[in-house]
Amino acid sequence: MTPLHDILIRQISRTGPMTIAEYMSACLLHPEHGYYTTSDPIGQSGDFTTAPEISQMFGEMIGLALAQCWLDQDRPAPFVLAELGPGHGTLMADILRVTAAVPGFHDALHLYLLEASGTLRAVQEKTLSAQKPTWVSDLQDLPDLPMFLVANEFLDALPIRQFQRDDHGWRERVIGVKDGALTLGLTDAAPHAALDHRLEDTATGQIVETCAPAQNIAAAIGQHIAAQGGVAFMIDYGDWRSIGDTFQALYQHQPTDPFKEPGKADLTAHVDFEAIAKAAEPAAHSAMTTQGVFLERLGITARAQALAKNLAGTALESHIAAHRRLTHPQEMGSLFKTLALFPKDSPLPPGVDP
Numbered sequence: 001m002t003p004l005h006d007i008l009i010r011q012i013s014r015t016g017p018m019t020i021a022e023y024m025s026a027c028l029l030h031p032e033h034g035y036y037t038t039s040d041p042i043g044q045s046g047d048f049t050t051a052p053e054i055s056q057m058f059g060e061m062i063g064l065a066l067a068q069c070w071l072d073q074d075r076p077a078p079f080v081l082a083e084l085g086p087g088h089g090t091l092m093a094d095i096l097r098v099t100a101a102v103p104g105f106h107d108a109l110h111l112y113l114l115e116a117s118g119t120l121r122a123v124q125e126k127t128l129s130a131q132k133p134t135w136v137s138d139l140q141d142l143p144d145l146p147m148f149l150v151a152n153e154f155l156d157a158l159p160i161r162q163f164q165r166d167d168h169g170w171r172e173r174v175i176g177v178k179d180g181a182l183t184l185g186l187t188d189a190a191p192h193a194a195l196d197h198r199l200e201d202t203a204t205g206q207i208v209e210t211c212a213p214a215q216n217i218a219a220a221i222g223q224h225i226a227a228q229g230g231v232a233f234m235i236d237y238g239d240w241r242s243i244g245d246t247f248q249a250l251y252q253h254q255p256t257d258p259f260k261e262p263g264k265a266d267l268t269a270h271v272d273f274e275a276i277a278k279a280a281e282p283a284a285h286s287a288m289t290t291q292g293v294f295l296e297r298l299g300i301t302a303r304a305q306a307l308a309k310n311l312a313g314t315a316l317e318s319h320i321a322a323h324r325r326l327t328h329p330q331e332m333g334s335l336f337k338t339l340a341l342f343p344k345d346s347p348l349p350p351g352v353d354p
Helices: 003-015 020-029 056-072 090-099 118-127 193-198 212-228 273-279 291-298 300-308 313-327
Strands: 079-084 109-114 134-136 147-152 161-166 169-178 181-186 207-210 230-239 248-251 254-256 266-268 336-342
Touching: 003 020, 003 169, 003 181, 020 161, 020 169, 020 266, 056 090, 056 147, 056 230, 056 291, 056 300, 056 313, 079 090, 090 109, 090 118, 090 147, 147 212, 193 207, 212 230, 212 273, 212 336, 230 273, 273 336, 291 300, 291 313, 291 336, 300 313
Parallel strands: 079 109, 079 147, 109 134, 147 230
Antiparallel strands: 161 169, 161 207, 169 181, 230 336, 248 254, 248 266
């Protein structure tokens, strides 16, 4: 058991069952025992590895896509270059390196990072010290300038709620206590207006997940881009419409019980890209595009071939494996999706489906 486990047991005993969203928030961001508060989860020594840590090519492709959008929108200056949940700062470092060759881009940018973890902010400060980033806790803190933004594996960590279809409405899955252990249960059935549109495509017993924080963030991004210009690339695992239980925990790169040791494992859920696209209005949005297709269209294979010319032996094998992992349909290529948000009067961003 963990200290947070005991805290949650006492809280539920006092106030009753908590939603999965409340549980995720406590597990990930508790000020003393939260996962992101106390640990650096990324990399081989952590619990998961993100695409930027697999290969520099990922960040390079994103950087070139952002730069092309900046060029397509007549090189606004100044502008905000932003990342949500920057991890170690690896993705942004790669973006900045590749865009240094774009005349005027670096002169015009102001770098902003949205990061809740003090531990990760310290790592980002070391990685990106030369760029003098500004950290914010809310998108409302960004200046009213054109915004070119990337969010890679950010939305999946935002707290979700789960609702199970019932003959008489929806029953929310909540977390209670049984025999001293955290356990899942269901509320009584009741109507849920926000899910009225899902009554047509679900059957009794099926689960739908909602994520109000993700929709709020998408709304803020969409409003900003519609008013000021820019683009946002949202890259994560998920699908166009939520269906089924995707709540999961990862510890030392392996799946684990999300209720076993709260505060010690990464908790995530698949992203509902349809909900993100709808929340982002009045900005335009692309179709959801698989990561593999997105990266191939941006030129990752040509870049991989160029880098391979200077490699041999184990280094070459690792490079080939990294390209496959990022793009192949049986690896991250199909599991991860990309959604672009952009002004309605701007060209379609590169790499994505219309």
